[in-house]
Amino acid sequence: MKEISIKEAKNTYAGGLSAGVYAAIAAGISVIIGFFDGISRPFKCR
DSSP, X not given: OOOOOHHHHHTOOBTTBXXXXXXXXXXXXXXXXXXXXXXXXXOOOO
16 A cells, blocks of 8 residues: 655545535535525524
């Protein structure tokens, strides 16, 4: 097994995109779904 340096480890990508990009895409999708869910099914404050 080949050891890699810290600099190489920081530049490691999973599937062509970094994990931060995947997290940002997932967060954006969650916000959009929540926005439309709030419009279609508004709950009154209790």
